[in-house]
Amino acid sequence: MAMALERAFLIARWYYPGTDFSIIPQLEIDQYRVDFSVSFSYYDEIYDPKGDRTEAHHKSCIVECDGHDYYERTRKQAQHDKARDRYLQSKGYHVLHFTGSEIYRSPMKCAVDVLQFLIGESTPEFCAYLGWDNG
DSSP: OHHHHHHHHHHHHHHSTTEEEEEEEEEEETTEEEEEEEEEEEEEEEOOTTOOEEEEEEEEEEEEEEOTTTSSOSHHHHHHHHHHHHHHHHTTOOEEEEEHHHHHHOHHHHHHHHHHHHHTSOOHHHHHHHTOOOO
C-alpha cells in the first residue's frame, strides 16, 4: 500500500502543480499507532486590491490497512478498533480503512481513493492518466 500511495502521489505532484503530499507510516497519535498519516496541501493565489496573497489549504487522513490476520479477530479486538477509530475521529482525524483483499487486488485503486478523498473531488482525468478506469 505504501508503494502505491507514494507512486500515486509522486504522479499527482506532477499532474496537480503547486500541491504537496506527504505520507508518514506508523505514526503515533497519543496512545495509538496508525498505519499511515497522509496529507495534501495546496495554495491558491487570491487577488486582493491591497495586493495578491496566497491562501493555504490542507487536508489529511489516517489510512488503515486491515489484514484479516490482525483486524477484528476477536470481539475484544473489534471493540478496541472501534474505540480507537472513535478516539481518532474525536481528535479531528478522518479514518479510511482498506481490507487486505482490496490492497492486494488493486493497491493503486486504494491509493487513488485516498487521493480523491484528500482532493475532495472525483479525479477521472487523473485516473485515465494512470491507466485506471474509475468508472
